[in-house]
Amino acid sequence: MTTFDKLLTPLTVGSTVLPNRMVMGAMHTRLETLDRPHERLAAFYAARAAGEIGLILSGGFSPNPEGVMEEGGPLFNSPSQLEEHRVVTRAVHAAGGKIVLQILHAGRYAKVPYCVAPSPGKARINTYSPHALTTDEVRETIADFANTASLAVDAGYDGVEIMGSEGYLLNEFTAAVTNHRDDQYGGTFEGRIRFPLEVVREVRERLGNQSMLIYRISSIDLIDGGMTGAEIAAFAKEIEAAGADLINTGVGWHESAVPTIAASVPRAAWRAAIGNVKQAVSIPVMASNRINMPEIAEELIASGVADLVSMARPLLADPDFAKKTRLGTVDEINTCIGCNQACLDRIFTERSATCLVNPRAGREIEFPTGEAPTPKRIAVVGGGPAGMAFAISAAERGHRITLFEAESRLGGQLNMAKVVPGKAEFHEMLRYFRVRLERLGVTLRMGEAATSDQLIGGQFDEIVLATGVMPRVPDFPGVDHPKAVSYIDVLTGRVVTGQRVAIIGAGGIGFDVAEFLLGEPNESLESRAFFEAWGVDPDNTTPGGLARAAAHAAPRRTVHMFQRKAEPLGRRLGKSTGWILKAKLRKAGVMMISGATYHSIDDDGLHYTVDSARHVLPVDHVVLCAGQDSNRSLYDELIARRIEPRLIGGADVASELDALRAIDQATRLAVTI
Structure with a gap:
């Protein structure tokens, strides 16, 4: 049985003693858009505090209107907002926890027409082009960060985390690809890191030494023109010197073409990038991304990769994660499966977050607790x-x-x-x-x-x-032919398909079948296989940590996917994970055909029509993924x-x-x- 001595050891961060090394990472929840928002947030965070998590990092609040994630997004810049935040901090402290406010300026990712950035240039994931900050506006933004930090402490937070990762404003300044400035905040490496360092110094000055100051650094950018590992290590040293008590590590930019947190990423895949930061500084360093069980968290600390672990979605899945770890009942942890369906996919489609395996997450006030009055x-x-x-x-x-x-x-x-x-x-x-x-x-x-x-x-x-x-059987001749098989036959192993396969139906099941027939299981289980497939330099020697992806091996099968609708296949897949699956299938040579009319299945294969042209596709099997009936x-x-x-x-x-x-x-x- 694994013991968790490292995870359960207290840690001093600045002048604050944390009871253990497990941290609830910051995440966007959009709970503020629902009814009774402050009550919801208080109940949400208090449940995790009662579950004995060592520290909670709040969702990101912008220090000024230009930095909000979207119109009406979280903003904390006025004393008039103090009481609504105190509702949250009081609830967390009453439950025995500690909470830090994350200050996040979205930069060119802000989905507002007045977004800003170090230099001109629209982000691939935004429709708005940013205004390039003037030198005076940079200084005003530094003051805005310090103002929000001061308000956070007044509101009862135990400190602040400055978000300098994931491609947001501070990260945009540090990367040459997005910083083309010719003033003191650009040009050389020293110039590019000046802005975040001045933010840290000003916030430290405002906070004094009684409140935690955490900086979230990008441990690997995963974009062309990002920082190298050596630059990141040097930057981390400067962050420590500027007054940070702890460095948290982020991975990748939101516009990166490399997955970072989905289930297709191996657990703790980014340990080398995190270790690079840890080796550079003497203050505590926090690991993040794809850490979902105590065993992997314990190993990261025991091996010296990090001093703490940040887990965001795992605390959606189970608010009692830390308590169960302490009690030794880890087999009862409701584990985050990295599906992103109810959290990130909802956030990216302008809905509030919850969790597939725990629908109470973010909805705590909707679920009564205690025993039923009359057991049945x-x-x-x-x-x-x-x-x-x-x-x-x-x-x-x-x-x-x-x-x-x-x-x-x-x-x-x-x-x-x-x-x-x-x-x-x-x-x-x-x-x-x-x-x-x-x-x-x-x-x-x-x-x-x-x-x-x-x-x-x-x-x-x-x-x-x-x-x-029950699988729905489509209505056309030949669905009872030996070549026609159900997705259940394939996924349960009752049928091993031949080399040439047609898949009828391109919903989630159809894509799962295609990945089952063509995918490489080790890619999501072993970091080396993942890095080779996605073109990551594990040593982070290149700008952004990117490398040439390994040549794709010849696919085990030739697969054609069909759907009746005349629209791109996979349109209804998850926002945060669908692109990953589609990219993998494209590499495997899957042909995707929309607007198809099916005529029959016979010894010659699948007969179908597209754009008024009739075709026969010679295949060994046709997998029916045409929906289900209750x-x-x-x-x-x-x-x-x-x-x-x-x-x-x-x-x-x-x-x-x-x-x-x-x-x-x-x-x-x-x-x-």
Whole structure:
């Protein structure tokens, strides 16, 4: 059994003693856009403080209007805002925690028409072109940072973090590719780092020595024309000399073509870049990015890579991460699977963040706590994500749960997801479900397809059906031909496809099948394989830490993907991860065909029409990924017998396999019964 001596050792940062080495990293939540925003933020952060996290870094607040992430984004520049922040800091301190305010100026990433930057030049990910700051405006911005830092301490924060990573304003000054200035804030390396150093000095002067000052440095830029590792190390030394108490490490710019935090990135892949910073300074250094379990966090500290670990999304997934680590119940940690579906994908599409595996995240005030007033005997049919999530949440409230699962193992279609390259973290999700069901005493009836007679015999007060979905079979000749197979056949290994494959349907399942057929599993598990595939210089000797990607090996199969809609394939994939999958499939030579009409499947292959031209594609197999239908046969039986069960998950809505919706719906139902 792993012990966590390093993680659980207190650490002094400046004049503040942190109880352990685990930190909740800053993240955009957009909770401020919902009703009762300050109450929501207070409950959100207080839950993590009660979960014993050593330090909380707030979401980023801009020091002036030009630096907000978007119109109406978080801004903290006036004493009139103090009381709304005190609602948060009081809640965190009452729960036994410490919280630091992150000061973030978005620079040319700010989605406002009056955004600013060191030099002209629109960011690839923004529609607005920035105004280049004058020398006087740079100095005014330094004063704005110091003003916000002072307000933060007045509001009860234990310090501030200055965001100098991820391609935001301070990072834009340090990189030659975005800083073309000819005044004292540009030109040479010393000139490019002058602005962030003056920010740190001014903030230190304003704070004194009683509050923490953290600087988030870009440990590797991952863009052409970024800093080298040697420059980053030299910059880190200057940050320490300017008065920082701790250096946090970021990875990559938001416009980088290299993934940095998705599940396709190996755990702790950026350790060398972080270690480069650690070796340069004597103050504590914090590691970040793709650290989602205590074992990897402990190893990073024990090996000298870092002194603390920052985990943002893992604290969405489980607010009690640190407490469970201390208690030695790490098998009960609800692990972040790096899917980004409910956090980053929602943020990037102007919605507030939550978590696929923990729908309570950011919604704490919507979920009642405590036991149900009248415990009930509840039958749950189906051991997929919806059924398991309901069973856990209902059992936590004191209900007595019996879960029927027709298969010999729990998980439902999660068992297919976990075999897709880049989705190995689904194993952790299944582990959490299994352990919690066992610890809560849920009765499992495995390998048993529940019947209506069993359910209406009087032994259950409620019946919840999570019977999932069935693959939809498209209506054209030849779908019963031996060449035609279901995605279930492929992902479960019942069918091993030939060398030439057509995939009908380009939703999430179709893309998963393509990656299953062509992807390299080690790429998301081993840092070296990942760096070679994506063109990263692990030694960070080049500007931006980029290298030539390894030549792509000849694909194992020839794959064509088809969809009926006349639009680019993959348009509905996740905003933060879809581009990764599409890039990998393009490298593998996948042909993507939209606007297709299917005629038949026969010995010659797939017959189809595109743009009025008829074609025959000779293939060994055609994988049908044409959607799903709800499995409601048991529901219909019960309704016929005048019993009305509750439907959740795919049994309720089967439009696209959606664990996010299924788990959220199941959890909300569980707290209302």
